[in-house]
Amino acid sequence: xxxxxxxxxxHDHEHSELSETQLRxxxxxxxxxxxxxxxxxxxxxxxxxxxxxxGPRNGARVVAKxxxxxxxxxxxxxxxTKAIGTLGHVSRVGDHLIxxxxxxxxxxxVVCTLCSCYPWEMLGLPPVWYKASPYRSRAVKDPRGxxxxxxxxxxxxxxxxxWDSTAETRFLVLPMRPAGTEGWSEExxxxxxxxxxxxxxxxxxxxx
Amino acid sequence: xxxxxxxGKVEPEPNEPTxxxxxxxxxxxxxxxxxxxxGLNIDSQRFARESLPPEVYLxxxxxxxxxxxxxxxxxxxxxxxxxxxxxGHSLRQSPPLKRGKFTLEDVSRIMVRGSFGRDAKAPxxxxxxxxxxxxxINPVTHTRLPRYVRGHSGVVERINGCHVFPDTAAHDKGExxxxxxxxxxxxRELWGDDADPTLKVSIExxxxxxxxx
Numbered sequence: 369x370x371x372x373x374x375x376x377x378x379h380d381h382e383h384s385e386l387s388e389t390q391l392r393x394x395x396x397x398x399x400x401x402x403x404x405x406x407x408x409x410x411x412x413x414x415x416x417x418x419x420x421x422x423g424p425r426n427g428a429r430v431v432a433k434x435x436x437x438x439x440x441x442x443x444x445x446x447x448x449t450k451a452i453g454t455l456g457h458v459s460r461v462g463d464h465l466i467x468x469x470x471x472x473x474x475x476x477x478v479v480c481t482l483c484s485c486y487p488w489e490m491l492g493l494p495p496v497w498y499k500a501s502p503y504r505s506r507a508v509k510d511p512r513g514x515x516x517x518x519x520x521x522x523x524x525x526x527x528x529x530x531w532d533s534t535a536e537t538r539f540l541v542l543p544m545r546p547a548g549t550e551g552w553s554e555e556x557x558x559x560x561x562x563x564x565x566x567x568x569x570x571x572x573x574x575x576x
Numbered sequence: 577x578x579x580x581x582x583x584g585k586v587e588p589e590p591n592e593p594t595x596x597x598x599x600x601x602x603x604x605x606x607x608x609x610x611x612x613x614x615g616l617n618i619d620s621q622r623f624a625r626e627s628l629p630p631e632v633y634l635x636x637x638x639x640x641x642x643x644x645x646x647x648x649x650x651x652x653x654x655x656x657x658x659x660x661x662x663x664g665h666s667l668r669q670s671p672p673l674k675r676g677k678f679t680l681e682d683v684s685r686i687m688v689r690g691s692f693g694r695d696a697k698a699p700x701x702x703x704x705x706x707x708x709x710x711x712x713i714n715p716v717t718h719t720r721l722p723r724y725v726r727g728h729s730g731v732v733e734r735i736n737g738c739h740v741f742p743d744t745a746a747h748d749k750g751e752x753x754x755x756x757x758x759x760x761x762x763x764r765e766l767w768g769d770d771a772d773p774t775l776k777v778s779i780e781x782x783x784x785x786x787x788x789x
Contacts, residue, residue, distance in 0.1 A: 393643055395662075406605075500586075509767055528774055
């Protein structure tokens with residue numbers, strides 16, 4: 369999968385089928401490579417890491433751990449970067465990560481209205497909707513309307529707290545553990561933690 | 577974009593791929609590398625994207641904005657020429673990189689975000705519970721104070737340490753570290769009496785954005 373692209377090789381017969389953007393990006397990569405600014409092998413490795421290693425499974429493991437280990441949960445809420453650093457099996461995480469807990473009284477939702485800041489190490493690269501104008505404009509004004517677009521309805525009196533990621537702090541929502549999951553292992557719990565539940569636009573999958 | 581109207585529904589895509597087109601992945605990786613090798617700092621990259629003409633910004637996908645902005649920024653800084661992009665080859669020597677060439681061995685380093693925390697030069701001016709107002713400032717240079725809170729009052733909820741100040745870093749005017757706070761606003765303060773009474777919105781605000789309310 370890492371090697372299915374042919375950006376190093378210029379096949380002239382392909383050019384007519386390539387979009388203008390593809391051609392311009394390819395030209396830029398060649399220019400930067402020839403100048404010694406980038407190394408295509410390093411670019412390959414970065415792309416591969418985001419396609420195969422860094423994704424919402426990282427965050428799901430952290431949430432499942434917090435659901436089963438009260439001391440870890442407290443440590444996570446106190447200093448998420450430090451707490452996650454103690455879990456050897458999850459990828460390391462940079463500074464300034466803040467975990468925010470959903471409760472029956474309060475639902476948290478994360479947005480970046482300025483660009484698209486997102487906890488990459490925990491959730492991977494952000495989905496298109498997170499980076500697109502409808503979400504970035506409306507999350508801070510009409511979060512219940514946004515949640516409706518995701519098919520989520522919250523009780524009328526639940527407080528909604530929207531975190532606009534306007535600096536280098538990053539936010540991970542700790543969703544509520546669904547009823548009916550008593551006694552489940554961390555691995556099984558991690559399976560029901562969806563990416564959207566850690567952004568606050570969704571809920572964990574119901575126990576079944 | 578906070579609070580702008582008319583963009584329509586949020587459209588989640590089931591089983592969304594990491595990249596929709598191969599060029600998106602190359603742009604993402606090039607942007608990351610040009611940041612990591614000291615060529616273009618993150619704040620200057622964000623400013624370059626924000627500086628795209630509004631009609632281009634709104635009509636372009638995320639990675640398209642990244643592509644247009646990095647090209648513009650590198651041309652403006654004399655790192656590449658438009659003629660070189662058109663030719664698809666380097667045609668001349670370019671300025672060296674601050675941190676040298678970024679190679680395969682450096683990749684694992686950038687998979688973990690760098691720290692933006694810095695030593696404080698002065699004690700924090702505000703503490704949790706303080707009432708503050710977001711200043712009504714409208715710089716044409718880079719800022720991370722969203723327009724929808726300017727002039728509005730909120731409450732400091734937490735202090736998040738002292739961080740690199742994007743407003744100066746974006747323009748190569750130094751890290752100029754500033755205290756960073758989470759400031760919470762009631763939705764009715766931001767959007768008026770018709771706003772959702774259960775909604776509170778917070779921003780991450782650097783100290784120079786705030787005044788006592």
